[in-house]
Amino acid sequence: MIEIGLSHYMVLSAVLFSIGLYGVLSRRNAVGVLMSVELLLNSVNIALIAIGRYVGGAGATGQVFALFVITVAAAEASVALALLIAIYRDRGAVDVESATALQG
Amino acid sequence: MTVELAAWLVFGAPLVSFLAIVFGTRPSGQHILSGRLTALAMLVAWFASLYLLTQVLAAPGFELHPISYRWLEVGSLHLEFGFAIDSLTVTMLLVVTTVSFLVQVYSMEYMANENQDKSYSRYYANMSLFTASMLGLVLADNLFQVYFFWELVGLCSYLLVGYWFMRPSAAAAAKKAFLVTRIGDVGFLLALLVLFVHTGTFNIHELFGHEASDALLKSGFLGMTALSWATLGIFMGAAGKSAQFPLHVWLPDAMEGPTPVSALIHAATMVAAGVYLVGRMLPLFHHAPDTMAVVATIGGFTAIFAASMGLVASDIKRVMAYSTISQLGYMMLALGVGAYVAAFFHLLNHAFFKALLFLGAGSVGHYTDTFNMRYMGGLQKVLPITFWMVLIASLSLAGIPPLSGFWSKDEILGAALQASPLLFGMALVTVFLTAFYVIRMLYLTFAGEYRGGAAAERVALAAATVYSGAGAAQAGEGHGHGGHDTHGTGHGNGHGSHEVAILFIPLVVLVVPSVLSGLLNTPMWDGLAKFLTTHTIETTLGEHHLPFDPGLAALSTFVALAGIALAHQVYGAQAISAERLGAMLGGWPYRILQNKYGMDYLYEFLIVKLAFGQGLVAGLALFDKYVVDAVVNGAGSVSRAAGGALRTLQSGQLQGYGMAIVLGVLIITATMMIRS
Numbered sequence: 168m169i170e171i172g173l174s175h176y177m178v179l180s181a182v183l184f185s186i187g188l189y190g191v192l193s194r195r196n197a198v199g200v201l202m203s204v205e206l207l208l209n210s211v212n213i214a215l216i217a218i219g220r221y222v223g224g225a226g227a228t229g230q231v232f233a234l235f236v237i238t239v240a241a242a243e244a245s246v247a248l249a250l251l252i253a254i255y256r257d258r259g260a261v262d263v264e265s266a267t268a269l270q271g
Numbered sequence: 272m273t274v275e276l277a278a279w280l281v282f283g284a285p286l287v288s289f290l291a292i293v294f295g296t297r298p299s300g301q302h303i304l305s306g307r308l309t310a311l312a313m314l315v316a317w318f319a320s321l322y323l324l325t326q327v328l329a330a331p332g333f334e335l336h337p338i339s340y341r342w343l344e345v346g347s348l349h350l351e352f353g354f355a356i357d358s359l360t361v362t363m364l365l366v367v368t369t370v371s372f373l374v375q376v377y378s379m380e381y382m383a384n385e386n387q388d389k390s391y392s393r394y395y396a397n398m399s400l401f402t403a404s405m406l407g408l409v410l411a412d413n414l415f416q417v418y419f420f421w422e423l424v425g426l427c428s429y430l431l432v433g434y435w436f437m438r439p440s441a442a443a444a445a446k447k448a449f450l451v452t453r454i455g456d457v458g459f460l461l462a463l464l465v466l467f468v469h470t471g472t473f474n475i476h477e478l479f480g481h482e483a484s485d486a487l488l489k490s491g492f493l494g495m496t497a498l499s500w501a502t503l504g505i506f507m508g509a510a511g512k513s514a515q516f517p518l519h520v521w522l523p524d525a526m527e528g529p530t531p532v533s534a535l536i537h538a539a540t541m542v543a544a545g546v547y548l549v550g551r552m553l554p555l556f557h558h559a560p561d562t563m564a565v566v567a568t569i570g571g572f573t574a575i576f577a578a579s580m581g582l583v584a585s586d587i588k589r590v591m592a593y594s595t596i597s598q599l600g601y602m603m604l605a606l607g608v609g610a611y612v613a614a615f616f617h618l619l620n621h622a623f624f625k626a627l628l629f630l631g632a633g634s635v636g637h638y639t640d641t642f643n644m645r646y647m648g649g650l651q652k653v654l655p656i657t658f659w660m661v662l663i664a665s666l667s668l669a670g671i672p673p674l675s676g677f678w679s680k681d682e683i684l685g686a687a688l689q690a691s692p693l694l695f696g697m698a699l700v701t702v703f704l705t706a707f708y709v710i711r712m713l714y715l716t717f718a719g720e721y722r723g724g725a726a727a728e729r730v731a732l733a734a735a736t737v738y739s740g741a742g743a744a745q746a747g748e749g750h751g752h753g754g755h756d757t758h759g760t761g762h763g764n765g766h767g768s769h770e771v772a773i774l775f776i777p778l779v780v781l782v783v784p785s786v787l788s789g790l791l792n793t794p795m796w797d798g799l800a801k802f803l804t805t806h807t808i809e810t811t812l813g814e815h816h817l818p819f820d821p822g823l824a825a826l827s828t829f830v831a832l833a834g835i836a837l838a839h840q841v842y843g844a845q846a847i848s849a850e851r852l853g854a855m856l857g858g859w860p861y862r863i864l865q866n867k868y869g870m871d872y873l874y875e876f877l878i879v880k881l882a883f884g885q886g887l888v889a890g891l892a893l894f895d896k897y898v899v900d901a902v903v904n905g906a907g908s909v910s911r912a913a914g915g916a917l918r919t920l921q922s923g924q925l926q927g928y929g930m931a932i933v934l935g936v937l938i939i940t941a942t943m944m945i946r947s
Contacts, residue, residue, distance in 0.1 A: 192926050263925050270923030
């Protein structure tokens with residue numbers, strides 16, 4: 168039986184982060200991109216809690232930090248979804264590659 | 272009453288009246304109030320000056336203890352505000368306050384017809400400010416204070432010459448007066464800096480000390496000592512203010528101002544400030560013989576140069592203006608040869624008779640509505656009192672004994688003869704020219720038949736306009752270009768021989784000193800000479816006394832009489848026609864004089880248009896085009912090019928940006944891992 172240690176959590180976190188990163192960079196649907204961002208944030212949360220548990224000293228700094236990230240992520244998701252709705256009403260689609268109005 | 276209080280009263284009374292008029296009167300409708308306030312202030316200042324005179328007479332060496340206050344303190348630089356009261360100061364104070372008071376009284380009637388303008392308060396406020404500044408200048412005990420008030424009188428002169436600023440010629444004349452005197456003031460400012468750098472003081476009496484002059488004599492540049500440069504700079508400022516060649520061009524044009532202004536500022540006081548400054552600093556000039564020679568030469572040349580232009584001027588006020596320049600030249604000449612007393616004696620006499628002449632010219636213009644002597648004549652019948660007053664003042668100016676002008680002019684001639692035969696020759700010819708133009712002016716104005724005044728001038732102007740093919744439509748505008756002080760209403764022609772009392776009373780008062788002030792310094796009693804030779808002057812310049820020379824006096828009187836006789840032959844008996852005289856000489860001397868030796872042309876065309884317009888301005892335009900514009904446009908092009916290159920990076924592709932970020936992070940991480 169293998170003892171579950173810090174490195175396992177870190178590997179899980181890295182795998183989740185890579186999946187999320189891939190999703191952010193490759194999904195054409197903006198909702199997919201948003202979901203991938205959630206994956207990124209949560210992988211970071213896992214890393215924070217694991218490091219907080221194994222490396223950090225007294226107190227629950229890692230957990231508290233993760234709570235903050237969840238809060239911010241909720242806010243981010245609501246703002247981003249509002250933007251997506253606006254884009255959808257404007258163009259009838261939420262294709263990331265076609266939203267290039269700010270190009271130089 | 273203490274001396275300190277009296278000094279403050281002299282300087283403060285006009286200043287208070289200025290402030291009261293500016294803040295306390297309405298711009299229109301209260302002209303009597305403004306005028307009375309100003310005249311009252313002058314009266315207060317006059318009495319205070321009189322008190323100071325009694326104090327100075329009682330003081331040893333005719334000098335009172337200087338009164339000094341701390342004004343500004345910046346680091347090691349201390350500026351003081353002080354009053355230096357000696358015999359010269361009180362003499363000037365009395366001249367300024369007397370003339371100023373009489374001019375204010377005269378103005379109350381003279382300017383009364385200016386009611387349409389509704390700007391009495393402006394006129395009197397400027398007059399008050401002017402007098403306050405002039406008195407402050409005279410009282411100053413240090414050069415920085417002199418410079419301060421020097422600029423203030425210049426400003427007042429600008430404001431008053433341009434009093435009728437709606438008239439383009441007046442606005443241009445005001446600008447010219449300001450700019451030309453400013454050229455001189457640059458020299459004055461540089462002189463102040465040179466003096467301060469070398470001696471560390473602005474105080475006049477400290478500058479007269481040995482340490483100061485030694486320090487100034489020790490250093491120098493361009494082959495001249497610092498003292499010579501400083502005195503030359505002071506003289507440059509004085510030449511601008513006192514309208515000496517080649518900075519004289521502004522004074523004839525300044526006649527565009529109201530006549531009382533000309534009488535006060537451009538005859539008696541401000542233009543004498545230059546002479547006063549050089550005279551005040553004469554103990555310093557004394558150590559610089561080269562500057563003294565320049566002062567004497569410029570003075571002598573200006574005297575004869577300006578008098579010659581006065582011969583042909585047809586505007587009565589311009590005749591007076593040239594005469595003023597010429598007489599100021601006499602004073603400079605006297606200072607240049609070291610005749611301190613003679614210069615101030617002449618300044619005193621000249622202030623009175625020239626103010627009288629200007630006020631007389633004002634009365635004449637008031638009656639005829641024009642200042643062009645071609646349209647005057649026969650005014651002796653309608654303005655008898657004015658005529659007699661002007662006649663006496665004119666003879667005084669011409670130097671006929673025993674009137675005041677004779678005594679002072681004679682002293683200057685004597686001093687010039689001692690210094691150099693050339694200067695004496697110039698001064699003597701000027702005596703002849705002065706007598707000639709004065710008598711010409713009298714004949715044209717007062718003798719013969721009345722030639723119609725402003726109405727005739729309008730007709731002549733209209734005819735000339737039509738004749739020259741410019742069209743009859745402009746004929747009606749003739750009035751605007753006509754006289755200088757035209758008062759709008761054509762009151763000149765119809766009314767009879769009554770003279771307005773308030774207009775001739777100042778003349779009658781001024782005629783007393785015009786006749787008698789000469790007696791202050793005669794071979795029989797030289798009280799003024801003793802009075803003006805203060806302790807400071809005696810220890811620095813020494814007593815400068817010339818024995819009276821009866822032969823010289825006879826010669827100058829004879830020359831003056833010869834001038835009068837010639838003028839009488841030409842304009843009175845008409846034995847010699849002026850036209851034939853001109854034609855006989857080929858006409859060109861007349862044209863040269865009429866064109867003022869081309870000085871205006873020289874300045875306006877060559878310097879302003881060519882040197883500045885073509886040269887300097889064109890050069891600046893090229894600089895602007897090829898240097899300034901190049902820098903500005905270059906900055907623009909570089910930005911545009913950089914932007915054009917970089918805009919391709921900004922694709923608007925969200926995931927492109929994300930990719931760039933990830934790659935960037937990877938590169939940073941990789942570098943850190945490799946290095947650690």
